[in-house]
Amino acid sequence: EAAASLNEADDRLAATAVSHNKADGLINLALGYRDLATDQPDEHARWLKRSAALLQEAAAMAEESGGQRLASYAYGHLGHLYEEERRLDEALQLTRRAVFAAQSAGAPESLYRWQWQSGRLLTRLGSLDGALSAYQEAAATLQPIRAEVAFGSQASLDPAHQSIRSLYFELADLLLQRAALMTEDSEADSYLKAARDAIEAYKAAELRDYFRDDCVDQIQARLTKLDAVSPATAIIYPIMFSDRTELLVSFPDGLRRHSVPVTASALTAEIRSFRRMLEKRTTREYLPHAQQLYDWLLRPLLADLRRLKVNTLVFVPDGPLRTIPMSALHDGSQFLIAQYAVAMTPGLDLTDPRPINRTRAQLLSSGLTKAVQGFPPLPHVAEEMAHLNSLFKGEQLLDSNFVTPRLEGELKDGRYSILHIATHGQFATDVNQSFLLTFDDRLTMTQLERLVGLLRFRQDPLELLTLSACQTGIGDDRAALGLAGIAVKAGARSALATLWFINDEASSELVSEFYRQLHDSSISKAHALQIAQLKLLSGRLYEHPAYWSAFLLLNNWL
Numbered sequence: 001e002a003a004a005s006l007n008e009a010d011d012r013l014a015a016t017a018v019s020h021n022k023a024d025g026l027i028n029l030a031l032g033y034r035d036l037a038t039d040q041p042d043e044h045a046r047w048l049k050r051s052a053a054l055l056q057e058a059a060a061m062a063e064e065s066g067g068q069r070l071a072s073y074a075y076g077h078l079g080h081l082y083e084e085e086r087r088l089d090e091a092l093q094l095t096r097r098a099v100f101a102a103q104s105a106g107a108p109e110s111l112y113r114w115q116w117q118s119g120r121l122l123t124r125l126g127s128l129d130g131a132l133s134a135y136q137e138a139a140a141t142l143q144p145i146r147a148e149v150a151f152g153s154q155a156s157l158d159p160a161h162q163s164i165r166s167l168y169f170e171l172a173d174l175l176l177q178r179a180a181l182m183t184e185d186s187e188a189d190s191y192l193k194a195a196r197d198a199i200e201a202y203k204a205a206e207l208r209d210y211f212r213d214d215c216v217d218q219i220q221a222r223l224t225k226l227d228a229v230s231p232a233t234a235i236i237y238p239i240m241f242s243d244r245t246e247l248l249v250s251f252p253d254g255l256r257r258h259s260v261p262v263t264a265s266a267l268t269a270e271i272r273s274f275r276r277m278l279e280k281r282t283t284r285e286y287l288p289h290a291q292q293l294y295d296w297l298l299r300p301l302l303a304d305l306r307r308l309k310v311n312t313l314v315f316v317p318d319g320p321l322r323t324i325p326m327s328a329l330h331d332g333s334q335f336l337i338a339q340y341a342v343a344m345t346p347g348l349d350l351t352d353p354r355p356i357n358r359t360r361a362q363l364l365s366s367g368l369t370k371a372v373q374g375f376p377p378l379p380h381v382a383e384e385m386a387h388l389n390s391l392f393k394g395e396q397l398l399d400s401n402f403v404t405p406r407l408e409g410e411l412k413d414g415r416y417s418i419l420h421i422a423t424h425g426q427f428a429t430d431v432n433q434s435f436l437l438t439f440d441d442r443l444t445m446t447q448l449e450r451l452v453g454l455l456r457f458r459q460d461p462l463e464l465l466t467l468s469a470c471q472t473g474i475g476d477d478r479a480a481l482g483l484a485g486i487a488v489k490a491g492a493r494s495a496l497a498t499l500w501f502i503n504d505e506a507s508s509e510l511v512s513e514f515y516r517q518l519h520d521s522s523i524s525k526a527h528a529l530q531i532a533q534l535k536l537l538s539g540r541l542y543e544h545p546a547y548w549s550a551f552l553l554l555n556n557w558l
Contacts, residue, residue: 003040003047006032010050018061023070026058027077034081052081068105072098076114083121092121109149112141116167119174128178135171139201142167146205168202171195173241179257192255196237196248196348199318203347230558233312234305235348238297238321240264249301251308258300267296271320278328279500281546290330290545298329298336305340312341312526314557316348319477325499327533328549335545337533341526343557355558356463356494358521362415363394366402367422367468368439375437381422384468384508388420391519402439404447411454419452419492422468422504422511436467453491464518464525465492468511471501494525495554506547510536514551526557 006029013025030051037047059074061067076098082091095117102111119134142149142164150164172195179191230252237248245267247258274289304310313336315326326344327337336342365388367381385396394416397406402423410416425436435442455462496514498507510532517528529551536548 002032002036003043006036010054018064020062020065020067020070023058023061023065023067023074026054026061027070027073030054030058030074031077034077048081048085052078055081063101068101069107069110072101072105072107072110072114074098075101076110076117079114079117079121083117088121088125092118092125095121108141108145112138112145112149112167115141116170119170123170123174128174128181132171132174132178135167135174138167139171139198143201147208150205164205165202168198168205169239169241172198172239176246176257185254189255192248192257195239196255199237199239200347203316203318207346230312232308232310233314233557234301234308234310235314235316236297236301237316238318240267240318240321245296247297247300249304251304251310253308256301256304260296260300262296268320270296271324275324278324278549279546281544286328286545287330290328290335291332293324294329294331294336297326298331310340312343312524312557314343314345314526316345322346322477323499325545325549325552327530328545335537335549337530337537337549341524341530341557343526343529343553343555345555345557356518356525357417357460358519360460361392361417361463363388363392363418363420364397364407364410364416365389365394365420365422366397366407367420368399368402368424368437370399370439372439373437373442375424378422378424378504380504380508381468384422384504384511385420387512388515391515392418394418400439404438404441404443404451407438407443408451408454411451414455416455417460417463418466419462419464420466420468420511422466422507424501425467426471455491462492463494465495466511467495467497468507471498493556496525496529497552497554498550499552500546500550502547502550506536506542509542510548510551524558526553529553 009029009032013022013029016022016025033047033051033054037044037051040047055074055078059071059078062070062074075094079091079094079098082088082094095114098114099111099118102108102114115134115138119131119138122128122131122134146164175191175195175198179188179195182188182191232252234252235250237250239246239248242264245260245262245264247260249256249258270289270292274286274293277283277286277289280286305313313326315321317326322344325342327335327342329336331339365385367378367385368375369378369381371377382398385398389396395410397403397410411419421436423437425434427434431445434445436448437443452462452465496511513532513535514528517523517531518525520528523531533548533551536542537545542548
């Protein structure tokens with residue numbers, strides 16, 4: 001049926017007069033035949049030949065009418081056909097014509113695609129430096145229009161319209177390959193940092209796209225790089241590629257790279273299994289997965305970690321790695337949390353690395369103990385909040401007092417540096433489906449960001465946002481991104497939150513111990529959480545990681 005419809009469209013289009021619109025129609029028709037060639041192997045050559053002929057006709061017609069933007073698409077898609085057929089030199093020649101036409105038309109939305117295609121072709125032709133240059137040009141062209149392109153790619157039905165993620169990760173891959181060819185450590189280091197920066201650029205873009213807000217990462221203008229902050233901290237950047245996993249690690253004495261021969265699909269499968277088993281509180285089925293992930297992600301780093309006396313690990317995870325607690329990885333004899341304090345951040349450039357000022361800290365605690373809106377009661381929240389208010393000065397909003405207008409009134413006062421919310425909540429793939437439960441309503445992430453944003457432009461912004469009793473969907477990478485991202489977007493330096501719902505008695509015990517430790521100015525937030533998690537781990541009642549590992553410290557760990 002598709003072939004018959006395309007052929008009918010072909011006949012009708014052939015009968016129309018030469019025009020800009022006809023050239024546009026020819027390109028779309030050519031892409032239809034291209035897809036047909038992919039779906040019908042027996043007719044592959046026939047449909048591909050027709051697709052190529054239509055693109056050549058469209059290119060000539062566009063050039064004749066001065067439509068350089070359309071010409072760039074015709075030449076670019078034709079180049080892609082040749083790329084698919086492994087006729088790389090001809091593909092590169094056509095792609096370069098597409099780049100020139102897009103430059104002539106001032107069409108960045110077309111230009112970055114063909115610069116990217118040039119990079120892929122040069123990679124396959126063995127020209128590493130030429131490929132690197134093309135990829136870097138594509139990334140630079142994309143930057144100002146990234147939000148529009150991201151929106152367009154979500155709506156696109158074109159299977160060749162690859163995700164922006166692929167561009168940044170392919171660029172990082174090339175930079176890592178280039179680093180491996182360097183004989184001097186200093187030369188290799190610059191390529192390793194550039195690879196990390198490419199992934200960092202993607203992470204910032206991903207966060208902006210999740211919140212549909214180009215200002216979400218405006219904080220970075222006033223930041224110090226995290227790897228220059230703490231001499232006993234290692235920052236671990238796992239990068240998942242289709243054929244391997246790379247670990248870029250910032251140690252106090254420089255950047256190191258470890259390549260692990262595990263594919264992205266194998267690592268993802270292991271992560272998903274670990275997460276599922278971890279929530280089963282009555283079994284130890286999680287243990288083989290915890291040990292396997294430790295072997296892949298931590299064991300290669302052990303010699304350097306011990307040599308440099310590192311005591312804190314900060315992970316900058318990607319994709320599925322955001323859905324698991326690293327603290328529950330296991331070396332065969334003990335959990336990772338028994339060896340190191342652990343924190344996570346969505347990106348190096350998205351974290352404000354300053355320790356909390358304990359002397360002036362004031363706490364606004366709010367939460368629910370009663371069953372409301374179909375959600376079960378949280379009876380231990382009252383005890384938890386009473387304990388917190390015995391440690392820090394401040395105010396508490398419990399049950400009927402925990403309503404949005406009252407919360408807004410307190411935050412407008414501007415004196416709070418810690419906001420603690422103990423209630424049911426959910427982080428979903430779509431930020432608009434994420435919420436925190438109040439006594440009479442649901443507080444959306446947009447509302448929370450607006451409320452916390454009241455503190456953003458003070459000299460001392462919100463130091464800590466704690467979301468207790470919340471959860472993200474299992475295996476939902478974007479929901480986990482929202483968990484960390486809401487703190488960044490709201491202007492909070494740190495967040496403490498849970499990956500899944502745990503009973504409020506265990507939650508209350510852990511949170512209370514965390515705040516008790518936080519009261520000591522000599523202890524970092526990461527170490528305060530470590531001590532609290534170890535306290536639960538050491539007791540018989542809550543020793544299973546399902547109880548203590550769900551808590552993540554996000555962003556600033558100092």
